[in-house]
Amino acid sequence: MIARLGRxxxxxxxxxxxxxxxxxxxxxxxxxxxxxxxxGPQARPQDIARIRSELGLDQSLWVQYARFMSRLVHVAxxxxxxxxxxxxxxxxxxxxxxxDLGKSAQQRRPVVTILAERMPRTLVLALAAxxxxxxxxxxxxxxxxxRKKTAIDHLAVGVSLLGISxxxxxxxxxxxxxxxxxxxxxxxxxxxxxxMGHVASVILPALTLGVFGAAYYTRMVxxxxxxxxxxxxxxxxxxxxxxxxxxxxxxxxxxxxMPIVTILGIDVGTLIGGAIVTESIFRWPGIxxxxxxxxxxRDGPVIMGCVLVTAVAVVLSTIAVxxxxxxxxxxxxxxx
Amino acid sequence: xxSIRRSSELVRSxxxxxxxxxxGCSNELPAPLPSAATDASQPRRGGMLTTASFGDIxxxxxANVADGLVPQILESMFxxxxxxxxxxxxxxDLAERWTVSEDGTQxxxxxxxxxxxxxxxxxxxxxxxxxxxxxLHPTSPNPYASYLASISGFARFVGGKAEHLDGVTVDGxxxxxFRLDAPDAAxxxxxxxxxxxxxxxxxxxxxxxxxxxxxxxPFKLLPGGWDHGRQITVVRHDGYFRPGLPYLDAVRTxxxxxxxxQRFKFTTGDQDILRDFLSPDLxxxxxxxxxxxxxxxxxxxxxxxxxxxxxxAPFDNIELRRAIASALDREHLVLIRAANMRPANLPVxxxxxxxxxxxxGQTFDLTAALEHMKRAGYAYDPVARTGGYPTPIPYTTxxxxxxxxxxxxxMQQLARIGIRLDVRVVDYAAFLALxxxxxxxxxxxAFWTQDYPEAGSFLEPLFHSRSINDEESNNSAFxxxxxxxxxxxxxxxxxxxxxxxxxxxxxxxxxxxxAPWAFTHYYRFYAQWHPYVRDYKPxxxxxxxxxxxxxxxxxxxxxxxAVFSGxxxxxxxxxGSPRGAPLSRSAGPR
Numbered sequence: 001m002i003a004r005l006g007r008x009x010x011x012x013x014x015x016x017x018x019x020x021x022x023x024x025x026x027x028x029x030x031x032x033x034x035x036x037x038x039x040g041p042q043a044r045p046q047d048i049a050r051i052r053s054e055l056g057l058d059q060s061l062w063v064q065y066a067r068f069m070s071r072l073v074h075v076a077x078x079x080x081x082x083x084x085x086x087x088x089x090x091x092x093x094x095x096x097x098x099x100d101l102g103k104s105a106q107q108r109r110p111v112v113t114i115l116a117e118r119m120p121r122t123l124v125l126a127l128a129a130x131x132x133x134x135x136x137x138x139x140x141x142x143x144x145x146x147r148k149k150t151a152i153d154h155l156a157v158g159v160s161l162l163g164i165s166x167x168x169x170x171x172x173x174x175x176x177x178x179x180x181x182x183x184x185x186x187x188x189x190x191x192x193x194x195x196m197g198h199v200a201s202v203i204l205p206a207l208t209l210g211v212f213g214a215a216y217y218t219r220m221v222x223x224x225x226x227x228x229x230x231x232x233x234x235x236x237x238x239x240x241x242x243x244x245x246x247x248x249x250x251x252x253x254x255x256x257x258m259p260i261v262t263i264l265g266i267d268v269g270t271l272i273g274g275a276i277v278t279e280s281i282f283r284w285p286g287i288x289x290x291x292x293x294x295x296x297x298r299d300g301p302v303i304m305g306c307v308l309v310t311a312v313a314v315v316l317s318t319i320a321v322x323x324x325x326x327x328x329x330x331x332x333x334x335x336x
Numbered sequence: 337x338x339s340i341r342r343s344s345e346l347v348r349s350x351x352x353x354x355x356x357x358x359x360g361c362s363n364e365l366p367a368p369l370p371s372a373a374t375d376a377s378q379p380r381r382g383g384m385l386t387t388a389s390f391g392d393i394x395x396x397x398x399a400n401v402a403d404g405l406v407p408q409i410l411e412s413m414f415x416x417x418x419x420x421x422x423x424x425x426x427x428x429d430l431a432e433r434w435t436v437s438e439d440g441t442q443x444x445x446x447x448x449x450x451x452x453x454x455x456x457x458x459x460x461x462x463x464x465x466x467x468x469x470x471x472l473h474p475t476s477p478n479p480y481a482s483y484l485a486s487i488s489g490f491a492r493f494v495g496g497k498a499e500h501l502d503g504v505t506v507d508g509x510x511x512x513x514f515r516l517d518a519p520d521a522a523x524x525x526x527x528x529x530x531x532x533x534x535x536x537x538x539x540x541x542x543x544x545x546x547x548x549x550x551x552x553x554p555f556k557l558l559p560g561g562w563d564h565g566r567q568i569t570v571v572r573h574d575g576y577f578r579p580g581l582p583y584l585d586a587v588r589t590x591x592x593x594x595x596x597x598q599r600f601k602f603t604t605g606d607q608d609i610l611r612d613f614l615s616p617d618l619x620x621x622x623x624x625x626x627x628x629x630x631x632x633x634x635x636x637x638x639x640x641x642x643x644x645x646x647x648x649a650p651f652d653n654i655e656l657r658r659a660i661a662s663a664l665d666r667e668h669l670v671l672i673r674a675a676n677m678r679p680a681n682l683p684v685x686x687x688x689x690x691x692x693x694x695x696x697g698q699t700f701d702l703t704a705a706l707e708h709m710k711r712a713g714y715a716y717d718p719v720a721r722t723g724g725y726p727t728p729i730p731y732t733t734x735x736x737x738x739x740x741x742x743x744x745x746x747m748q749q750l751a752r753i754g755i756r757l758d759v760r761v762v763d764y765a766a767f768l769a770l771x772x773x774x775x776x777x778x779x780x781x782a783f784w785t786q787d788y789p790e791a792g793s794f795l796e797p798l799f800h801s802r803s804i805n806d807e808e809s810n811n812s813a814f815x816x817x818x819x820x821x822x823x824x825x826x827x828x829x830x831x832x833x834x835x836x837x838x839x840x841x842x843x844x845x846x847x848x849x850x851a852p853w854a855f856t857h858y859y860r861f862y863a864q865w866h867p868y869v870r871d872y873k874p875x876x877x878x879x880x881x882x883x884x885x886x887x888x889x890x891x892x893x894x895x896x897x898a899v900f901s902g903x904x905x906x907x908x909x910x911x912g913s914p915r916g917a918p919l920s921r922s923a924g925p926r
Binding site for chain 1 (some may be wrong): 394590592593597769770808
């Protein structure tokens with residue numbers, strides 16, 4: 001188990017390095033000028049040259065890459081004074097091990113600080129959205145499968161089709177208009193200023209993402225459940241006199257959830273990488289909206305930070321899924 | 337029986353929701369939120385003004401003004417020696433008065449005594465010199481530093497060969513003098529802009545990124561007042577040098593608010609001034625008599641057109657450029673966004689000093705355009721549709737901008753003189769890089785917003801040969817004419833406004849005739865506010881100056897934070913909707 005985890009983590013490091021390197025090359029290969037975006041569309045060449053030099057962007061691509069990689073994860077010298085300028089853009093990882101993504105060319109703040117501000121907000125939205133989509137998707141899927149070919153089944157399938165077909169910006173705008181503008185029940189957008197404000201603010205974006213994701217889950221759970229409910233072990237369980245609820249929930253649903261676990265893991269990883277459209281609609285200050293702004297502004301250090309967060313989140317969630325899968329399914333455990 | 341009742345309730349609710357959606361999607365605008373006392377003339381202190389933008393600010397330092405939104409926030413936090421009033425005239429601000437030497441190279445400013453920074457320290461002439469040097473120092477990322485190159489000793493200071501800027505001298509505790517190498521008509525307009533505004537001593541002598549912004553303006557930023565990427569709230573500076581001002585307790589600016597959300601926020605009173613409109617909404621606001629008294633255009637500060645690279649074929653052919661300039665029906669083009677765009681015939685917008693309404697400029701004349709095509713060697717017969725330029729001309733534009741729409745109309749208009757376009761769309765960042773690169777973009781959209789309200793702010797960067805570079809060329813038409821260069825330089829050194837206008841006029845006539853650009857439109861923003869926002873007038877440079885604005889609001893529409901706080905059914909079916917009368921909530925900061 002430990003050895004397997006170690007192998008997976010080594011592989012994960014390689015995947016993250018490859019992703020980050022590819023992103024670095026691509027962001028520099030684009031036919032645009034990051035310094036022009038910093039200085040503004042009307043800045044003069046002499047001012048642009050000065051800012052380029054100040055940001056170190058007048059160096060060759062290889063020098064910039066070497067500097068980035070050497071700083072990305074490094075060991076700080078022992079006894080480094082507090083507020084050491086050489087480590088002003090770092091975040092300590094473990095002990096003297098530091099993570100340094102440099103500073104944003106646009107905001108002129110350490111990228112780790114920007115990510116640290118955004119991450120909790122992104123996590124809140126990702127987990128809330130995952131909760132909504134699992135709750136709605138699994139409930140509707142189970143209900144539809146256990147009431148197969150009834151009005152409830154048709155309604156669940158129809159609604160899920162609608163959910164899949166409607167893009168998040170339509171769902172989000174509708175929720176915004178209905179719940180926030182017309183009914184004034186919930187905040188229109190933003191993050192809120194108090195704990196209750198945060199809770200109220202997350203409902204609409206989480207619902208938007210959740211409804212969209214739940215539509216897929218409904219269909220998947222329904223199909224899986226119908227398959228499981230036709231299995232011999234279900235017939236045996238019924239013959240033993242188990243209640244309908246016990247058969248559906250304890251036996252069929254547990255097996256039907258296996259593919260959901262896989263998808264959910266990847267979904268959470270992707271959501272941590274940012275729900276770009278939903279964050280933009282609801283002005284949610286997360287990683288997604290940060291990625292878009294950084295990309296439009298060609299803010300290289302922030303782009304690299306967002307790519308790193310997304311890559312790490314997806315890779316770790318994939319590893320977590322593998323282990324959860326093994327924990328849930330004895331057959332997988334036996335194979336391993 | 338129970339299930340039947342449930343079903344009927346479900347159906348009724350579904351129908352009600354549909355009906356509600358229909359009502360909500362109607363074209364009618366809700367009424368503006370009234371002021372407490374419509375005839376009150378005595379300003380009331382208190383309250384918070386909320387504005388919003390789809391954009392964001394990057395830094396809050398006068399020495400690094402790198403986006404279009406931040407000047408309005410800097411305007412409220414940092415007072416300058418001089419400033420623009422709402423009519424666009426330069427007026428004293430921190431300076432009580434100033435004198436100019438006869439040769440126009442020395443500006444002597446006498447500061448007001450007793451002016452306090454946000455941290456309570458007194459502002460003196462030393463602070464002015466320190467702030468100027470801080471903003472122009474080579475380690476400062478100031479994108480406007482080179483605009484101040486006329487100050488004596490600038491080159492040595494920026495080149496790191498001098499510790500101090502010789503051209504700025506302190507002649508007493510409250511007297512500071514600027515010396516220029518030569519007379520510069522742009523100096524005062526530039527000084528009125530944010531970059532050289534005095535900053536607190538905590539700002540130091542060099543730009544530091546971690547500095548907490550602190551100036552001598554009417555509002556100050558408290559720690560934690562700026563939530564990056566989300567909003568900024570500045571509060572009243574009680575030590576502001578103008579007695580009794582500002583009236584507001586605070587000003588809040590929200591960032592990244594999309595246009596639909598801004599419309600929702602504005603009509604419910606969660607946002608007090610609206611400037612970013614969906615195009616149909618703007619027309620509705622302007623047509624609605626209830627809203628019309630509370631809306632106003634800002635000054636035209638932006639010119640747009642089609643830049644033709646004079647170093648690249650086919651635009652090295654002056655007659656072809658003239659043909660395109662004559663073929664554009666600008667009245668038709670501006671219909672794309674009629675509420676914001678006005679037809680442009682000159683490079684200098686009407687609100688800018690140096691604009692001359694008597695100049696003819698470029699005008700739509702199809703017959704003349706066909707004649708120019710003939711002289712260019714590409715005669716076109718519009719009846720037989722034969723002739724014209726033989727191959728499609730590459731046209732490089734950017735996505736998600738208004739030009740994406742304009743180019744479609746442009747293509748139709750140029751087809752009438754036998755010119756076809758091959759449109760290539762790139763993203764904005766790539767477009768900015770490509771257009772400034774030598775021999776890279778033959779034809780494409782061009783636009784320029786005034787850096788300071790003077791014709792030179794347009795003519796020098798866009799049409800002077802000095803602005804041509806292999807990379808990052810602001811003269812994206814790569815247009816060079818020694819006569820234009822000479823006129824623009826002469827105008828910059830001419831301090832007499834009437835003579836300067838005449839010189840700029842001659843330069844504009846040449847530019848319009850030789851057509852490195854085909855000018856298309858001037859762009860102007862429109863601001864809409866609620867009646868309870870009093871004494872608001874768009875600022876000519878900074879968009880919003882909240883110094884004299886006050887709030888006279890009886891019934892604020894606070895965002896409904898309490899879930900199910902009211903009768904939801906009544907809100908759905910009754911008059912609890914935002915289009916009804918204001919809710920009876922108390923006035924004050926929201």
